[in-house]
Structure formats: structure tokens, C-alpha cells
Ligand SMILES: Nc1ncnc2c1ncn2[C@@H]1O[C@H](COP(=O)(O)OP(=O)(O)OP(=O)(O)O)[C@@H](O)[C@H]1O
């Protein structure tokens with residue numbers, strides 16, 4: 092069978108996707124086994140649907156309520172993207188300031204690092220009080236919670252350029268701006284992308300928690316409603332949607348990273 | 364295409380009473396160089412040898428203008444230096460290639476930053492890469508090269524801009540003996556064409572003698588110049604020169620210097 096495949100489809104893409112498949116086979120197998128076990132256990136032990144619905148029931152629920160799920164998923168996605176976008180557009184320039192300005196390095200950065208220990212989720216009720224029931228408090232929670240990993244990773248990345256690299260640029264007569272654009276920034280990109288990957292996951296958490304506190308739409312809101320109605324399958328369906336959003340956004344960033352930094356793959360490829 | 368230029372491109376360097384103190388991380392002063400005097404003629408090839416930590420890299424950094432002297436004065440082309448010396452091409456002890464640029468783009472970095480004509484320099488960059496055996500690797504990333512290949516690429520980067528001053532800090536330290544010998548020959552050939560002033564730091568006494576017009580021998584802690592040897596062997600030198608009596612004589616003399624300084628000891 093494998094031989095036939097190879098003969099008929101010598102195309103590189105297929106062989107690469109086959110390599111991916113065989114590499115991840117154990118994971119796929121475990122996931123499938125887990126769900127099968129879950130399904131079987133629920134059926135054999137006669138677990139009530141409001142306690143733990145079987146995967147098949149959840150899937151059926153997702154199919155029947157797809158419109159409800161999609162509308163709310165979109166609301167949540169919007170909050171995530173706005174909050175995450177704010178983190179990026181405020182966080183990265185702030186990181187530049189921290190690297191280049193004494194004041195920001197000495198005052199703003201330590202302050203930020205100590206503020207980082209505040210559980211941002213605990214601020215959600217306050218934000219709701221200030222900003223009302225609309226989209227803003229959720230965006231703010233998503234922003235606050237995804238902000239720190241993005242800033243800190245960007246700062247670490249921009250500081251990671253070796254002394255000699257900076258000397259090299261200086262000896263060529265490069266201005267501060269040129270040194271930044273040609274050396275510090277590209278050198279920082281892997282680290283920045285690392286921060287973005289952590290940040291996007293945090294933004295999903297932030298938006299959902301924001302919706303738990305007070306909302307009129309969104310997957311977190313849908314979960315609250317389902318909980319009150321004892322509609323456990325819908326509760327699970329919302330969790331599945333949230334995970335899908337998280338995984339998709341994460342992978343978009345990972346894909347962007349691969350496209351922008353083809354050279355950084357060299358490092359990871361050597362150890363596979 | 365580039366007719367070999369008979370004129371000397373190199374700059375002159377005067378190092379007058381230069382000292383350098385660093386501050387250690389704990390704040391104590393470290394005297395790295397003490398009263399160094401050295402005059403280098405335009406187009407001269409100078410090698411510097413000395414024990415580890417004697418201040419060779421420090422001296423090179425001072426000449427490049429990238430770090431300030433603690434006292435004394437350095438003149439390039441007769442003019443006191445302020446800030447980085449723009450005529451300098453530098454090869455650092457560690458090859459500092461930019462991982463995110465292809466080999467060719469790394470070599471073209473000075474051309475880009477100095478806004479030189481990209482077309483003619485692209486030709487030169489490719490020629491240089493080919494001359495050090497890197498033809499065909501132009502579009503590879505540094506991560507795909509061996510340590511020796513990376514160092515060769517960084518030498519091309521220093522040379523692409525026709526620098527009046529070439530500063531090299533143990534450029535061949537990471538190379539295997541064979542490649543190193545070849546690189547010595549290549550460097551000498553390039554230098555004889557371009558006639559830039561070269562300051563070449565090395566740990567190898569043989570390498571220093573083989574390449575240089577004069578060898579500067581440094582002593583350790585605080586670093587100072589112990590001796591300067593005139594190497595008057597005909598060029599081009601190569602493997603055959605290593606058995607030349609003059610060559611052996613100079614090597615032996617430097618070795619005895621180090622023994623006298625207590626850096627090297629007889630078995
Ligand atoms: N940035 C620095 N801060 C403090 N001390 C330094 C610094 N750079 C060098 N030194 C000290 O100055 C002395 C000379 O250092 P340098 O790097 O010039 O030696 P070197 O001759 O190049 O040695 P090697 O052959 O091992 O490269 C050393 O004792 C070192 O500890």
C-alpha cells in the first residue's frame with residue numbers, strides 16, 4: 092500500500108504530509124483512543140447526559156446548534172483579536188522604548204514586571220464596572236493578560252543581539268535606526284513570535300473570562316446560559332469551539348513565523 | 364575586470380601612549396593595556412601575537428574606534444579618531460553572521476549600510492565568495508554552514524567594501540589546519556592586490572610570521588608590546604616558506620620571547 096502510494100504520488104507535498112502523518116501518528120492514535128474510551132464509558136456506565144455527554148452527543152449538538160455557536164464564536168473571536176491586537180500595537184513599541192530609553196528601562200519596565208504579578212483575571216469585575224457590559228471590558232481583559240508575555244519577550248529578543256553585531260553595524264557607520272532595523276529587530280523576531288504565541292493563548296482566556304463576568308454574547312456567555320439550563324452538551328460544544336479558536340489562531344501565528352523566518356527553522360530541524 | 368591597483372589603498376595608523384582600563388562587573392578597574400606605542404605604515408601587514416588575555420582584541424577594538432582609549436591617542440591617516448573608523452573592515456574573533464540573511468546578503472551588509480553601488484559590489488561579493496571556496500553557497504543561510512565556512516563568509520564581508528584598514532581578530536582560529544593554510548595563502552593574495560593596511564591577531568606564531576611584514580609580540584597583564592620583529596622574506600610566501608631558514612629563525616625568536624616572559628616553558 093505504501094509502495095503504491097509512493098509510486099503514484101511522488102509529489103513532494105504528499106510525501107511531506109505523509110511524513111507529518113507518520114510522525115504524529117502516536118498522538119492521533121491516542122486522541123482517537125481517548126474519545127472512543129469516553130464514548131464507550133458513557134454508554135456502558137449509563138452516565139446521565141447532563142453530567143457527561145458522549146462525544147457523539149456533543150458533535151450532534153454542534154451540528155444542530157451551529158448557527159448559535161458560530162454567532163457567539165465570532166463575538167468572542169472579535170474580542171480576542173482586538174485585545175491581542177492592542178497588545179501587539181502597544182506592547183512592541185513599548186518594548187522598543189524599554190530597550191532604547193533609560194527612563195523606560197529603569198522605571199517603566201520594573202514597574203511592568205511587578206504589575207505582572209497581579210492576577211489580571213481578578214481585574215475583570217472592576218473593568219466591567221468601569222466599562223459596562225459591551226465589548227470593551229472583554230477586550231481589555233484579553234489585552235491585559237496577553238500584554239506581558241508579548242512585551243517581555245520582545246524586550247528579551249531586542250536585547251539578545253551580540254555586542255559584536257552592534258559593533259559591526261557601528262563600524263559601517265550605521266545610524267541607530269539602521270542598527271535597529273537591520274540587526275536588533277530581525278534578531279528579536281524569533282523571541283517576539285514566541286511572545287505572540289503565548290499571548291494569543293492568553294487572549295483567548297482573557298476574553299472568555301471577561302464574558303463570564305458580564306456579557307450578552309460570546310462563547311463564555313453561552314457557557315453560562317447552558318450551565319443554568321443544564322444543557323451540558325452545549326456547554327461542551329462551547330468548549331470545543333473555544334479550543335478550535337485557540338488552536339486556529341495559534342497556528343496562524345506559527346504559520347506566519349515559518350513564512351517570515353525561514354532561517355529559524357534550521358535550528359529546530361537539526362534536532363528532529 | 365578590476366585591474367590590480369598598484370597604488371596603496373591602506374591607511375596609516377599611529378598608536379601613541381595608549382592605555383586602556385576596563386571596569387569589571389564588580390566595579391574594580393582592569394588594566395588591559397599599558398602604554399602601547401605602534402606606528403603602522405599604509406599598506407603594511409602587521410601580525411599581533413601574545414598570550415590569551417594580553418589585550419590583543421582590546422588593541423584592535425581601540426584602533427577600530429569602537430571603544431574609547433583611557434589615555435593616549437590613535438590617529439588613522441594622520442587624523443585623530445572620533446568614534447568608529449569608517450575605513451575599517453572588521454573580522455571578529457567570533458564570526459558574527461546575521462542568521463536571517465543569506466550568505467550573499469551578509470557579505471553585502473556593508474554595501475547596504477554605506478549605500479555603495481550595489482551592482483559592482485555584487486560582482487565583487489560573488490568573486491570574493493568564490494575565491495574562498497564558497498561559490499554555490501551564496502543563497503544558503505549561515506545556519507547551514509560549517510564553522511569554517513561561516514568565518515570565511517565573514518572575511519568576505521569585511522573585504523567587500525575595499526577597506527583601507529582590515530582588522531582581523533583570530534579569524535582562522537576555528538579552521539582546520541588544511542583550510543587554515545589555504546586561507547593564509549588566499550589572504551596574502553587578496554592583500555597583495557588590494558594593499559590595505561592589515562592588523563592580524565593570531566595565536567599561531569607560524570601564521571604570524573608567514574603573513575606579516577612585522578610581528579608585534581605582546582606580553583601579558585597589563586598588556587604591552589614586548590618586541591616588534593621585521594619579517595623580510597620574499598612574497599608571495601606559502602608552504603615553501605615554512606622551511607625557509609629566515610622563517611624558522613623568526614619563529615624560534617618569538618618562541619624564546621615567550622619563554623623569557625614565562626608564558627611558554629620547556630618540557
Ligand atoms: N569588556 C570588558 N570588560 C572588562 N574587562 C575586559 C573587557 N574586555 C576585555 N577585558 C579584559 O581585558 C583583558 C584583555 O582582554 P582581550 O580580550 O583584549 O585579550 P586578548 O588578548 O584578545 O585575549 P584572547 O587571545 O584570549 O582573545 C583581559 O584580562 C580581559 O579580562
Ligand SMILES: [Mg+2]
Nearest residue numbers: 419420456532
Ligand atoms: Mg581576543
